[in-house]
Amino acid sequence: MKNNLFGEIPADLPEELVDVLCASQHLRIERIVSHGQASPPGSWYDQEWHEFVLLVSGRARLEFADGSPPIELAPGDWLDIKAHTRHRVAWTDPVQNTVWLAIYYF
């Protein structure tokens, strides 16, 4: 009945790993594991749903299209990204896994 966010992560991650942990009509919870991946330069997420995102382990940096300062994320950091807030993952740590819990909702 329980699962662990750090389980079932392949040793090699050529691409980000995305697992849907839970989904309902108004919600989707994903575990995302990054290992050095970033959004392509000039590419922005522009999402229909809000996203509450928690960095569980690792390190990352987010950027925003509105020019607000980049945000460095360490374990325990979270933010609530409102729908259509254009953002990108500028950097994730290349030497360790970065585990995210992403909660998309509306």
Place this chain on the structure above:
Amino acid sequence: MKNNLFGEIPADLPEELVDVLCASQHLRIERIVSHGQASPPGSWYDQEWHEFVLLVSGRARLEFADGSPPIELAPGDWLDIKAHTRHRVAWTDPVQNTVWLAIYYF
């Protein structure tokens, strides 16, 4: 714009600390910090909403009214407790903070 799950925790926690981090019509996300607290004996949570719960740090044990085995939780462990699944927190670590992320939804 960012916050940290481990921030703003008083040194003494005579009661559990509950902070609502995010709320919408179909969702409520809480940070809960326990320090040895448990549900009163024989007292069960019976919730209208589903609850996805992640143990971020610390240790805890959950029990269920249907007699299924208790679940020991360590960092990274999560489970999805469906509405009206009667459960209680049987134990949380008395020597460190246990930080939970609870996502109530329907």
